[in-house]
Amino acid sequence: MQNDGADLMFPVKDHPSDKPSWAAMHITVPDPLVAVGPGKSRGVTRNGNGTATYHWKMSVPVANYSIVFNAAPYRLIQDRVRSVAGGTIPIRFYVLPEDFAKGPSLIAETKKYVAFYEKYIGPYPFRKEKLGIVETPHLGMEHSTAIAYGNKFRYNADGMDWLMLHEFGHEWWANLVTCADWKDFWIHEGFQSYMDSLYQEHLHGKEAYLQSMAGRRRGIQNKQAVAPREARASYEIYMQAPDFEKGDGDIYAKGALILHSLRYLVGDEAFFKSLRHMAYPTKAMEAITDGRQERLVTTDDFLTIAELDSGQNLDWFFEVYLRQPHLPKLVVETLAGEMRLRWETPGDLAFPMPVDVEIDGKIRRVEMAGGSGSIRFTGGAPKVDPQGWILKAAD
Numbered sequence: 558m559q560n561d562g563a564d565l566m567f568p569v570k571d572h573p574s575d576k577p578s579w580a581a582m583h584i585t586v587p588d589p590l591v592a593v594g595p596g597k598s599r600g601v602t603r604n605g606n607g608t609a610t611y612h613w614k615m616s617v618p619v620a621n622y623s624i625v626f627n628a629a630p631y632r633l634i635q636d637r638v639r640s641v642a643g644g645t646i647p648i649r650f651y652v653l654p655e656d657f658a659k660g661p662s663l664i665a666e667t668k669k670y671v672a673f674y675e676k677y678i679g680p681y682p683f684r685k686e687k688l689g690i691v692e693t694p695h696l697g698m699e700h701s702t703a704i705a706y707g708n709k710f711r712y713n714a715d716g717m718d719w720l721m722l723h724e725f726g727h728e729w730w731a732n733l734v735t736c737a738d739w740k741d742f743w744i745h746e747g748f749q750s751y752m753d754s755l756y757q758e759h760l761h762g763k764e765a766y767l768q769s770m771a772g773r774r775r776g777i778q779n780k781q782a783v784a785p786r787e788a789r790a791s792y793e794i795y796m797q798a799p800d801f802e803k804g805d806g807d808i809y810a811k812g813a814l815i816l817h818s819l820r821y822l823v824g825d826e827a828f829f830k831s832l833r834h835m836a837y838p839t840k841a842m843e844a845i846t847d848g849r850q851e852r853l854v855t856t857d858d859f860l861t862i863a864e865l866d867s868g869q870n871l872d873w874f875f876e877v878y879l880r881q882p883h884l885p886k887l888v889v890e891t892l893a894g895e896m897r898l899r900w901e902t903p904g905d906l907a908f909p910m911p912v913d914v915e916i917d918g919k920i921r922r923v924e925m926a927g928g929s930g931s932i933r934f935t936g937g938a939p940k941v942d943p944q945g946w947i948l949k950a951a952d
């Protein structure tokens with residue numbers, strides 16, 4: 558329903574800025590089906606005629622595309638996990654009977670994701686409701702507190718379930734923090750794709766993170782701005798421009814790479830602070846346990862937060878990377894003993910992005926005030942941006 562619209566299912570003002578204040582579902586299904594919805598179970602009515610009615614209520618504002626139920630002969634696996642904020646989070650996994658034995662392995666894996674996300678972006682937002690997983694025939698979706706899981710327990714060699722990691726992270730980047738218009742959809746998918754790569758660093762170290770980011774570089778298209786200023790329908794920004802037929806537009810990989818370059822520019826401390834402040838602007842909001850701390854956000858909100866946390870003016874960074882489609886190009890001239898670097902941007906937009914160069918195995922940062930800079934060297938020509946931190950046009 559995220560792209561097609563919840564108005565296919567029920568009367569709704571179908572815009573991300575208009576979350577219903579709460580949502581209740583009362584689903585009657587024939588035995589032995591079990592219906593699972595968002596929020597907390599408010600019980601089951603046995604109707605005495607071979608059907609049962611399942612009552613669910615999400616008592617805080619919820620994206621209309623999360624007002625979904627799944628019905629199947631589910632078995633329920635219950636567990637709990639400690640939150641970094643104190644207290645425990647109830648886990649409810651509605652698993653298909655044939656996969657019952659596999660259920661605990663996904664829960665064990667998901668507990669690792671709880672620890673990862675809580676470390677970087679603050680407490681799981683819906684601690685009082687539930688951490689819900691519902692097995693589905695489709696691949697997955699971030700339905701709040703009832704994550705649709707259809708990855709069939711296909712774990713990577715290191716045990717990771719990429720789909721679960723991704724959809725669960727949307728409890729922060731989509732359900733806690735929701736874009737006010739689909740033009741800012743990258744705050745869901747780009748931020749979450751960034752977290753997916755960051756998990757590689759969390760598990761395996763910096764090199765694995767850099768490799769994951771390098772892999773994302775191949776998929777980007779640069780056909781439309783990642784975060785245009787004008788309103789967009791979800792498909793117009795989710796799908797690839799210009800025909801909107803193929804999925805995974807630049808809001809995913811390019812969005813993640815933009816955050817990657819921002820991390821390089823402002824440094825780890827400011828970057829991770831700003832991620833956390835984007836999720837939770839205040840400590841008081843982190844203490845709320847039922848999801849009431851959810852809020853609508855825009856790209857400009859993130860600009861404000863990143864500027865405050867870094868103490869830098871970042872207008873130029875957002876302008877070049879997010880507000881127009883084309884990548885900056887780095888022009889490199891190597892003369893005898895000197896390398897000259899110059900940024901070229903569409904419409905000569907300002908772009909004072911510093912650049913790392915590697916000289917004799919040592920990495921040095923070339924400042925690019927005014928969009929150009931130079932560095933002297935002896936020996937072989939320096940390697941430009943050796944770790945691939947900067948999103949730029951290919952040579």
Ligand SMILES: [Zn+2]
Pocket residue numbers: 723724727745746749
């Ligand atoms: Zn996603």
